[in-house]
Amino acid sequence: MIEKLNPQQFKAMEVDIPSLVETIAGGKAILFVGSGFARNAIALDGSKFPTAEVLARNIGTLGGFDSDDDLRYASEKYIRSNPADKLVQMLLDTFTVKEVLPHQVVISTAPWRRIYTTNYDLVIEEAAKKGGLRIDPTDLDDSPRDCLAKKTICVHLNGSIQNLRAEDLNGRFKLSLSSYLSPETFTNSDWHFPFKRDLEMCTALIFVGYSLYDIEIQKILYENPDFSQKTFFITSPAVSERERFTLAPFGNCIPIGAESFAEKISNYLPKFEIERSEATLTSFKKYEISEVNKISRDADAERFLMFGDIGDAMLEASLLVGDGAPLAVRRTDVNIAADSATKGSHIAVISEFGNGKSIFLRSLAIILAQKGGDVYIVDTPDDYNREDLEIIAKSGKRAYLVIDSYDQHGGLLQHFSDLDPSNVTLLVAARTAKHERMHETLSKLKINMQEFVIDELDNSEVEKLVEIIDNVGLWAELVTLGADAKANLIKGKHRKQLQQTLLSILQAPQMVTRVTEIVKSVFIKNTYKDTIFAISVLSALDFPLRPSLISEVAGNDEIYSSALRNNEDFRSLVRIERGLVYSRSSIFSLVLIRNNFVSTYIVDQLLMIAKRMDDNQSDNQYHDVLKALLRFSGVERLFPERQRINNLVRFYEEVKRRISWLKQDPHYWLQFGMALLAHDDYPKSQRMLTQAYEWAKKKNNYHTMHIDMQQSRLYMKMSAKETDTTLSFKYFTKGVEFLRLVSDDVTKFSYLENLNPIYLAKFEDFNRGQKIEFIKVCKKLLQEMLKFIDGESGSYGVERRLSESRAKIEKMVNDGSEIIEKAA
Numbered sequence: 001m002i003e004k005l006n007p008q009q010f011k012a013m014e015v016d017i018p019s020l021v022e023t024i025a026g027g028k029a030i031l032f033v034g035s036g037f038a039r040n041a042i043a044l045d046g047s048k049f050p051t052a053e054v055l056a057r058n059i060g061t062l063g064g065f066d067s068d069d070d071l072r073y074a075s076e077k078y079i080r081s082n083p084a085d086k087l088v089q090m091l092l093d094t095f096t097v098k099e100v101l102p103h104q105v106v107i108s109t110a111p112w113r114r115i116y117t118t119n120y121d122l123v124i125e126e127a128a129k130k131g132g133l134r135i136d137p138t139d140l141d142d143s144p145r146d147c148l149a150k151k152t153i154c155v156h157l158n159g160s161i162q163n164l165r166a167e168d169l170n171g172r173f174k175l176s177l178s179s180y181l182s183p184e185t186f187t188n189s190d191w192h193f194p195f196k197r198d199l200e201m202c203t204a205l206i207f208v209g210y211s212l213y214d215i216e217i218q219k220i221l222y223e224n225p226d227f228s229q230k231t232f233f234i235t236s237p238a239v240s241e242r243e244r245f246t247l248a249p250f251g252n253c254i255p256i257g258a259e260s261f262a263e264k265i266s267n268y269l270p271k272f273e274i275e276r277s278e279a280t281l282t283s284f285k286k287y288e289i290s291e292v293n294k295i296s297r298d299a300d301a302e303r304f305l306m307f308g309d310i311g312d313a314m315l316e317a318s319l320l321v322g323d324g325a326p327l328a329v330r331r332t333d334v335n336i337a338a339d340s341a342t343k344g345s346h347i348a349v350i351s352e353f354g355n356g357k358s359i360f361l362r363s364l365a366i367i368l369a370q371k372g373g374d375v376y377i378v379d380t381p382d383d384y385n386r387e388d389l390e391i392i393a394k395s396g397k398r399a400y401l402v403i404d405s406y407d408q409h410g411g412l413l414q415h416f417s418d419l420d421p422s423n424v425t426l427l428v429a430a431r432t433a434k435h436e437r438m439h440e441t442l443s444k445l446k447i448n449m450q451e452f453v454i455d456e457l458d459n460s461e462v463e464k465l466v467e468i469i470d471n472v473g474l475w476a477e478l479v480t481l482g483a484d485a486k487a488n489l490i491k492g493k494h495r496k497q498l499q500q501t502l503l504s505i506l507q508a509p510q511m512v513t514r515v516t517e518i519v520k521s522v523f524i525k526n527t528y529k530d531t532i533f534a535i536s537v538l539s540a541l542d543f544p545l546r547p548s549l550i551s552e553v554a555g556n557d558e559i560y561s562s563a564l565r566n567n568e569d570f571r572s573l574v575r576i577e578r579g580l581v582y583s584r585s586s587i588f589s590l591v592l593i594r595n596n597f598v599s600t601y602i603v604d605q606l607l608m609i610a611k612r613m614d615d616n617q618s619d620n621q622y623h624d625v626l627k628a629l630l631r632f633s634g635v636e637r638l639f640p641e642r643q644r645i646n647n648l649v650r651f652y653e654e655v656k657r658r659i660s661w662l663k664q665d666p667h668y669w670l671q672f673g674m675a676l677l678a679h680d681d682y683p684k685s686q687r688m689l690t691q692a693y694e695w696a697k698k699k700n701n702y703h704t705m706h707i708d709m710q711q712s713r714l715y716m717k718m719s720a721k722e723t724d725t726t727l728s729f730k731y732f733t734k735g736v737e738f739l740r741l742v743s744d745d746v747t748k749f750s751y752l753e754n755l756n757p758i759y760l761a762k763f764e765d766f767n768r769g770q771k772i773e774f775i776k777v778c779k780k781l782l783q784e785m786l787k788f789i790d791g792e793s794g795s796y797g798v799e800r801r802l803s804e805s806r807a808k809i810e811k812m813v814n815d816g817s818e819i820i821e822k823a824a
Contacts, residue, residue, distance in 0.1 A: 015252050017264050020204065020232060024265070025272035026280040027111040028384060029204040036209025036236075037107075037258060038123040042099035049121060050094060062090055088164055095161040097126040103262035105131040107208060110265055114198055115154040120161050124154045137162050140189040144619070148194060148383070155191060190616055196548035197619075199227055201382055203282055205251070208234045208258050227251075234261045281391060283384035287365050287375040287402070293317050295324035302472040304328070305505060306514075308359075308585020309575060315359075316366050326468045329461050329498075331360055333452050338367045340450050341400060341425050348406075348449035349429040350797060353540075353637065354499035354587040355455045357429040358404050364427055365402045374399045379580060380544035381408050381621070386415045393421035402427045405542045407434040408624060410441065417445035431542060432801070433633055436747050451797020456496040462487050465501065476508050499587060506591040519596050522569050527556045531564065533597060533605055535574060539583035540590050540638060541628045545574075547581060549621060553609050594640045599647045602638060606651060611658045630655070630667070632674040645679040666696040670707050677714055680721075685714055705742045709751060712738035716754040720761045728762050729770045736777055746798055749785045752805045759812045768823065775816040782809050 023029055041049045050058065056074040060067030063082050067074035078087055100123055108115075108124050109131035115124055128135040138147045139156045147153050199205060210233060231251025235243070239255045247253050254261070290313035304310045304327055310318075318327040337347050347364065351357040369375045374397055378385060389412065392399050401416075403409055406428035416426070426447070430438065432455075442449060457465065466486045469475055478486065494500035505511060523529045534554035538545055550559045558564050565576060573592070575582040583589050593602065606629060613626040628634050632648075639647045652672040655662060662668040673688030689711050696702045715735030722728040735754070742748045755778060766774060785806060792798045 015232065015254050017254070018268050021265055021268040022272045023204045024110050024112070024206070025269055026203055026282065027387070028113050028202055028282040029206060030198055030202040031107070031110070031112045031115045032205065032207045032210065033115070033117045033119060033124060034207065034210035035119055037104065038119055038121050039209065040101055041097055041104065041121070041123045043094055044096045044098050045093060046098070049123070055094065058090065058094070059087065062086060091120070092161060092164060095121040097122055100127040100130055103259040106262035106265050107258065108135065109133045110269065113202055116195070117154060117156055118158050119156065120158060122161060128152070140191050144190050144194045193548055193552050193616065193619055193622075196551065197382065197546065200546060200548055201282065201384060203230065205231045206234065207232070208261065210235075234258060281388045283382055284376040284378055284388040284392070284401070287369045287377055289366070289369050290316055293321060293323070296327045298325045298472050301325040301327050301468060302474065305469065305472065305474060305502065306511065307588050312362070312366070315362060319363055319366055320370055326464070326471050328359060328363070329457070329464045329468070330363065331356070331454060331461060332458055333454060334360060334363050334367065337364050337452050338371070341368060341427060342371070342373070344425060345450045346426040346447060347428070348435065348451045348797070349454060350432050350435045350451055351454045352432050352499065354502065354585070354590070356498045357431070357454065360454055361402060361404055361427060361429040365400070368400050376401050378403045378409065378412065380546050381412065385409070385412045389415055389419065389424070393419050393424055396423055399424050400427050401425070404429045405434075405544070406430050407438050408543070413441070413445055413447065417447060434542075436745065439745060453797045453800040457490070457498060462490050462496065465490060465498070469505070474505050476510065502587050503591070506588065512595050515592060516596060518569050518572050519592070522567060522573075527554070527558045528564055528570070530554045530556060530605065531558045532570070532573060533593070534609070535581060535583055536589040536593050537606075537609070537638065539586050540593065541625070541634050542586065543625065543628070545581040545583055550581060552612065552616065552622070553625065555608065555612060590637060593638050599639060599643060603647050603651050606635065606638070607654055607658055610655055614659045630671055632671045632678070636675065636678065645681070648675045664695055666692040666699065666702060666707065669695065670710060674710055677710060677717070680717070682714060682718055689714065708738045708741040709748065712736070712742070713751065713754055716758060720757040725762065725765045725767075725770070729766060732758055732774065744784065744788045746801050749788060749802050750805050752781055752785065752809050756808045756812065759816065763816060763819070768820070771816065771820050775813060775820065778809055778813050778816070782806070782813060785809070
C-alpha cells in the first residue's frame with residue numbers, strides 16, 4: 001500500500017519527452033485516462049462535461065437533496081429513493097459527446113497498444129473517430145477473448161454510457177457506492193489477467209487526466225518498481241505538491257497538461273513513425289555476450305546443482321573460458337547443433353523432464369552469439385511476438401530465434417510458417433511428450449527440425465558431472481567411492497540421466513533439511529505459501545513464469561508485493577530480473593513441492609487452480625494450464641511417492657465435480673484411466689477407458705488413437721500379469737490389435753517396450769504355436785519400426801529415441817527364435 005513505499009526514495013526525474021513519444025510510436029504503450037482527459041468536451045446540450053462534484057450536485061438537484069459534492073453518495077441516495085429512468089436519461093444527456101477538442105483527438109489517435117479508462121463517456125472513441133480511427137468501447141462484462149483480437153479498443157473499467165439501462169446502475173455501470181469499482185470487482189473479472197499482462201509487456205504506461213478519486217493507483221501498479229520505471233503521469237502544470245508527492249513512488253510526473261502533451265505528440269510522432277527498427281522490439285530480447293568475465297566459485301557450482309540457478313555471464317564463462325570452479329557440463333551435441341544452425345537448419349532440443357534441455361538451449365544461444373550471430377530470446381507467448389518477428393524478418397539479417405517450451409507458441413510458429421523468413425533460424429526446445437504432440441503441427445506448417453535428444457549423458461559428460469559433484473562435495477555417503485565407481489553409478493542406477501542424478505542429490509536428507517529451513521519463514525503467511533506453490537507448479541509443468549500468470553494460479557497478487565520480493569528466503573527460491581520470475585529449476589521445483597507441501601494441500605491447491613483456470617479462460621494460457629493439470633504425466637510427479645495413487649484418484653474424482661463438463665470429456669477419462677493403469681488397477685482403468693471411448697463417439701471427428709494406445713498398454717500389462725497362458729496370449733493379441741489402430745510415430749514404437757515384460761514373464765510358458773506367433777508379430781513390428789526410422793530420413797533424434805525399444809525387440813526376436821529352433 002502507499003505507506004509501504006517511501007516517496008523520499010523516488011526523486012523527481014527530468015523526462016525526455018521526444019524519447020517518450022518515440023516509445024509511443026513503437027505501438028506498445030498503454031494509455032490510461034481519467035476524468036481530467038474529458039474536461040471541456042461538449043455534451044449534447046452544449047454544456048461542458050461536468051466534474052465529479054458538479055455531476056453529484058446535478059444528481060442531488062434531480063432527486064431534491066443536498067449531494068455534499070460526493071458522487072458516490074449522491075448516486076446511491078438517488079437510486080435508493082427514486083426511479084432510475086430519469087437518472088439514466090440525465091446521464092445520457094450529460095455524457096453523450098457532441099464535440100471533442102483537438103488535443104483529445106491527437107492523444108486518442110496515437111498508436112496505443114491498449115487504452116483503459118475509468119470514465120463513463122465515449123470521448124476517447126469520438127475523438128478517435130474525428131481523427132479517422134475507429135476505437136471500440138468495451139467494459140468488464142465483455143469477454144477479453146472477443147475483444148483483444150481487435151486492433152483498437154478502450155476498456156471502460158467503470159462501465160460506459162453506451163447502451164446504459166436502468167438495471168445497469170447497480171452493476172455494469174459503476175456509479176453508486178454498491179457498484180463502484182473495487183479491487184475485488186476487478187480481481188474477479190476476466191480482464192484482471194489481460195490487464196496485468198499489458199502492464200508487464202507495455203513499453204510505457206501513460207496516465208492522462210488521472211485523479212486520485214478515479215481509482216486507487218496502488219491497485220493498478222501493485223507496488224512493483226518494474227512498473228514505476230515505465231509509468232508517466234501527465235498532470236496539470238499547477239499540480240499540487242501533495243499530489244506530486246503521492247504519485248512519486250509510482251512513476252514519473254510530467255506537469256505539462258494534456259494540451260501540451262498532445263502538442264509534443266503532434267511535433268515528434270510523424271518523425272518516429274516513418275520507420276521502425278530493431279530497437280523497437282518489445283517481446284523478443286536480443287542476447288548479448290557479457291563484457292564481464294564472471295568466474296564461478298564453489299558456492300556458485302553448488303547453487304547451480306541444488307537450485308539450477310546460474311546467470312548468463314557465469315554460464316558464458318563456464319562454456320567459453322572454462323576458468324573457475326567446474327560448473328556446467330558442456331554437452332557434446334551442442335557444437336554439432338551450433339554448426340547445423342549456422343547452415344540454416346532449424347534445431348529442436350528434446351528431453352524428458354529435468355534432463356537439461358533449457359541449459360542446452362541457453363548454451364547453444366551463447367555459442368551462436370559468441371560467433372557473432374544475432375540471437376533473440378522468446379520468453380513467453382504474447383500478442384507482440386508476431387510483430388517482432390516481422391521486424392526481424394524484414395531486416396534481412398541472419399538471426400536465431402530461441403524458444404524454450406515451443407509447444408506453447410503455436411501462434412508464433414504459424415506466423416513463422418506464413419512469413420517463411422529465409423534469414424531466421426529457429427532454435428527450440430520441448431519435453432519429449434510435448435514435442436511428439438507437436439509433430440503433426442510442425443508437418444502441416446512445413447517446419448522441418450533437426451532433432452537433438454539429450455536425455456542420456458555420454459561417457460565424457462558423465463566424467464564431467466562426476467568432477468562437478470566431487471568439487472562441491474555433494475556425494476554424501478558416496479564420497480569415498482572412486483571416480484570410476486561414481487561414473488558407473490550414474491551410468492547404471494541413474495541411467496545416464498541428469499534428472500536421476502540431481503534427484504538423488506536433492507532428495508538427500510541434508511539437502512531436504514536445508515530447503516525446509518529456507519521456506520519455513522516464508523510459509524508463515526498463507527498467501528506467500530500459495531505463491532511459492534504456484535511458481536513451483538508452473539515451473540514443473542514447464543510454463544513461463546510471468547508474474548501475471550503466477551498471480552492467477554496462486555489466486556492472489558503477492559508476486560507483485562515488494563515485501564515478498566525483498567524477502568531474502570524467497571529470493572533464495574526464485575530469481576527476479578527485468579520483471580520476470582525465474583524458478584531455480586524444474587527439478588528443484590519438483591523436490592520443493594514433494595518435500596514441503598503435504599499431500600492434502602497439494603490436491604486442494606491443484607483443484608482450486610484447475611477451477612480458476614476453467615472459470616477464467618479469457619486467455620489461451622488458462623486453457624493450457626488446465627490441460628497440463630489434467631494430464632496424468634504432468635500431475636503425477638507432483639505428489640510424493642507415499643500414497644501417490646490415493647491422491648491421484650482423489651484429484652481426478654474431485655476435479656470432475658468442480659468442473660462439470662469434464663464428465664463428458666473423453667480426454668479427462670483417458671487421463672484418469674492412465675493414472676490407474678500406471679498403478680496396476682486394471683479393472684478401474686478399463687472402466688475409465690470405456691468411458692473415454694463412449695464419449696469420443698459423441699464428438700465429431702474425435703480421433704481415438706490416444707485411447708487406443710492406452711487400451712493396448714492395458715492389454716499388454718494384463719498379458720504379462722495373467723497366470724492363465726491362454727488368456728495371457730489372448731490379451732497380447734488384443735493389445736497388438738489396438739496398437740495397429742495407432743498411426744506410426746515415435747510414441748507408438750516407443751511403446752513396443754511393453755512387449756518385453758510379456759516375453760520375460762510368459763514366453764517360456766506359451767505353447768510352440770503361441771511362441772511362433774509371438775515372434776512373428778515382434779518381427780513385423782520391428783520391420784515397421786525400421787521402415788519408420790528410414791522414412792524419417794535417418795533423423796538422428798528419432799533413431800536415438802527409439803534405440804532402447806529397438807534393442808529390446810531385436811533381442812526378443814533373436815532370443816525367442818533361438819528358443820524355438822532349439823525346441824524343434
